[in-house]
Amino acid sequence: MSERMLLPTTVVGSYPQPDWLIDRETLAKRPPPRVRAREVWRIAEPWLEQAQDDATIVAIHEMERAGIDIITDGEMRRESYSNRLANALGGVDRERPGSAVSRSGRPGAVPLVSGPIRRLAPVEVRDLTFLRAHTTRKVKITLPGPFTMTQQAENAYYPDEESLAMAYAEAVNEEIKDLFAAGADVVQIDEPYMQARPEKARQYGLKALNRALAGVTGTTAVHLCFGYAYIMKDKPSGYSFLPELENCAAGQVSIEAAQPKLDLSILQELPSKTIILGVLDLGDPVAESAQTVAGRIRAALRFVAPGRLVIAPDCGMKYLAREAAFAKLSAMVEGARIVRAALG
Numbered sequence: 001m002s003e004r005m006l007l008p009t010t011v012v013g014s015y016p017q018p019d020w021l022i023d024r025e026t027l028a029k030r031p032p033p034r035v036r037a038r039e040v041w042r043i044a045e046p047w048l049e050q051a052q053d054d055a056t057i058v059a060i061h062e063m064e065r066a067g068i069d070i071i072t073d074g075e076m077r078r079e080s081y082s083n084r085l086a087n088a089l090g091g092v093d094r095e096r097p098g099s100a101v102s103r104s105g106r107p108g109a110v111p112l113v114s115g116p117i118r119r120l121a122p123v124e125v126r127d128l129t130f131l132r133a134h135t136t137r138k139v140k141i142t143l144p145g146p147f148t149m150t151q152q153a154e155n156a157y158y159p160d161e162e163s164l165a166m167a168y169a170e171a172v173n174e175e176i177k178d179l180f181a182a183g184a185d186v187v188q189i190d191e192p193y194m195q196a197r198p199e200k201a202r203q204y205g206l207k208a209l210n211r212a213l214a215g216v217t218g219t220t221a222v223h224l225c226f227g228y229a230y231i232m233k234d235k236p237s238g239y240s241f242l243p244e245l246e247n248c249a250a251g252q253v254s255i256e257a258a259q260p261k262l263d264l265s266i267l268q269e270l271p272s273k274t275i276i277l278g279v280l281d282l283g284d285p286v287a288e289s290a291q292t293v294a295g296r297i298r299a300a301l302r303f304v305a306p307g308r309l310v311i312a313p314d315c316g317m318k319y320l321a322r323e324a325a326f327a328k329l330s331a332m333v334e335g336a337r338i339v340r341a342a343l344g
Contacts, residue, residue, distance in 0.1 A: 098154025293335025
């Protein structure tokens with residue numbers, strides 16, 4: 001991909017895991033796990049890492065074949081977008097889970113923070129180096145953000161949520177710096193709970209996010225969404241927390257816009273940010289036409305200059321069928337090409 005290419009395409013993070021790797025039916029029947037969920041893997045522990053590596057190669061090749069410019073590892077090694085990192089940190093009780101209310105309003109098992117949060121060792125650096133070794137394209141890797149991890153934990157150690165969020169931010173900061181040192185082109189922080197709990201996000205969410213990005217010099221993104229499409233069928237047409245991200249340290253803001261039919265005029269509130277625009281409705285298993293994608297991109301260009309726009313699915317594609325995910329990505333690439341050609 002040219003450094004100056006207009007409307008580059010990317011993915012938000014996850015790509016469907018193969019049925020031979022993970023029990024997708026079991027995964028879909030439960031909420032996204034916050035504690036470890038080893039029962040969803042079909043491969044026994046001695047061979048699991050090798051199987052995850054093989055699945056990662058498949059995901060890389062499918063994204064390349066679809067024509068994606070900035071790819072991820074598909075998050076093949078993850079049971080959810082957040083629990084891989086969250087449960088690898090020191091300070092999390094290894095014997096007992098905690099409990100917290102999810103964004104859907106239901107209580108569920110979460111990490112129990114019973115001591116000081118600290119990063120014991122790199123968590124996703126091997127994931128990144130494996131990805132980097134198997135593609136010549138630009139690469140992105142994702143991490144759960146400190147605010148979201150705070151909302152997905154039971155705090156039995158820190159005096160308040162803000163203190164916990166700042167401790168998570170320190171650990172995320174260390175991980176981000178190591179990921180860039182290992183060759184990441186983009187590091188994305190996933191913060192969906194900023195949308196779900198905007199008042200708390202205004203109190204300390206930006207502070208924690210900016211601490212996680214302190215001293216980081218690479219290209220960074222923050223992703224906000226309304227939740228996985230397979231869970232959240234009806235989505236609002238506007239974000240409860242988005243203009244505030246103009247004041248965050250991340251250079252890119254990733255949002256979903258297709259399924260919720262987002263009022264794109266809100267993008268005018270983020271004049272300094274590159275927008276990673278969701279143009280694929282992941283609630284619809286049928287692939288969009290390239291012309292539909294092109295129309296969604298053109299709608300955003302009323303409010304954002306083409307040089308500040310990156311094209312992506314609404315959210316992670318983990319819960320889609322692989323055939324549907326590939327068809328949607330292919331349509332997205334073609335839609336971006338149509339608009340790019342028209343722009344000259």
